[in-house]
Amino acid sequence: MTRLTVSAMLLAGAAAIAMPASAKNLNLGFTPPLDSHYGDAGRAFKETIETLSGGDITVSIKPAGALGGERDVIEGLQIGTVELTISSTGPIGNFVPEVYALDFPYLFNSYESAHEILDGPIGQEILARFDDAGLVGLAWSENGFRHVTNSKRSIAKPEDMQGIKLRTMENEVHIAAFKALGAAPTPMSWTEVLTALQQGTIDGQENPEQIITVNKMWEIQKYATLTGHAYSPAAVVMSKIHWDGLSEEEQGWIRQAAQAAADAARATVAAKEQAGVEEMRANGMDVVTEIDKGAWASAVQPAYDEYADKYSPELLQRIRDAQK
Ligand code: EAX
Numbered sequence: 001m002t003r004l005t006v007s008a009m010l011l012a013g014a015a016a017i018a019m020p021a022s023a024k025n026l027n028l029g030f031t032p033p034l035d036s037h038y039g040d041a042g043r044a045f046k047e048t049i050e051t052l053s054g055g056d057i058t059v060s061i062k063p064a065g066a067l068g069g070e071r072d073v074i075e076g077l078q079i080g081t082v083e084l085t086i087s088s089t090g091p092i093g094n095f096v097p098e099v100y101a102l103d104f105p106y107l108f109n110s111y112e113s114a115h116e117i118l119d120g121p122i123g124q125e126i127l128a129r130f131d132d133a134g135l136v137g138l139a140w141s142e143n144g145f146r147h148v149t150n151s152k153r154s155i156a157k158p159e160d161m162q163g164i165k166l167r168t169m170e171n172e173v174h175i176a177a178f179k180a181l182g183a184a185p186t187p188m189s190w191t192e193v194l195t196a197l198q199q200g201t202i203d204g205q206e207n208p209e210q211i212i213t214v215n216k217m218w219e220i221q222k223y224a225t226l227t228g229h230a231y232s233p234a235a236v237v238m239s240k241i242h243w244d245g246l247s248e249e250e251q252g253w254i255r256q257a258a259q260a261a262a263d264a265a266r267a268t269v270a271a272k273e274q275a276g277v278e279e280m281r282a283n284g285m286d287v288v289t290e291i292d293k294g295a296w297a298s299a300v301q302p303a304y305d306e307y308a309d310k311y312s313p314e315l316l317q318r319i320r321d322a323q324k
Pocket of ligand 1: 087143
């Protein structure tokens with residue numbers, strides 16, 4: 001046996017002695033960079049759970065798509081290869097159909113009403129449905145109100161979207177909405193978007209201001225339009241396989257950490273969104289801020305006509321009624 005093997009075994013033995021028997025390390029993946037509202041949420045989660053557990057539970061943050069796109073990571077949670085994620089709801093409807101009720105365009109009137117609804121009975125009922133998919137929906141973090149960027153032209157009216165090759169999330173309600181606007185929606189994982197924009201295989205994409213600024217999208221997108229066409233929650237989700245391996249006390253700590261993550265993301269968006277629009281302009285983007293939201297909402301109505309009855313129409317109606 002070589003000296004190297006012996007020292008490696010001694011190191012491994014020492015590490016095992018140093019880590020308490022109940023020690024658990026959880027990987028937490030998301031697609032935005034660490035310097036983002038998702039990163040702030042991830043750090044809040046990590047700090048909270050490591051404090052509450054006295055270090056028995058540690059978290060390894062895996063930003064910028066390190067564990068794959070959002071859909072891949074959700075599949076990883078289902079089979080237990082990944083423990084945790086903070087994921088926009090975009091692809092989640094494919095696993096938990098009730099989540100589609102949150103992705104309809106121009107559904108939420110404001111951040112305040114979105115938070116109130118998501119943290120109230122409706123949002124909690126939807127989180128409870130994650131169980132059916134081998135997932136544990138822990139809390140509603142935040143991505144933000146989504147806006148359109150593109151490299152072709154300044155867009156102000158719905159008809160300006162005609163023919164724009166626009167990347168969408170893998171979300172059939174969003175695909176239907178941009179088809180109704182006359183665009184050519186192209187669903188793909190976020191991990192492919194920046195390259196596709198650089199290569200010109202797509203003309204544009206749609207995301208909240210924070211995603212636009214933290215990815216310095218002015219380097220590859222000349223135009224932005226603050227359409228605010230959909231509010232994007234971000235779910236804090238755990239693999240049920242790993243959740244079931246936790247004690248009740250540890251599960252309580254995980255829930256507290258998830259809410260701390262959600263609060264951190266919302267605080268970052270509230271603090272940075274307006275300055276972010278100025279940053280987009282300062283970096284040369286042509287930003288259209290005033291649009292006729294009524295005209296845009298009417299133009300995407302076919303998405304409701306096609307999907308409102310398909311995915312938990314009762315939830316969708318309750319969300320609309322709660323904002324009257
Ligand atoms: O990192 O796929 C998307 O557009 C989502 O907004 C994602 O969180 C971006």
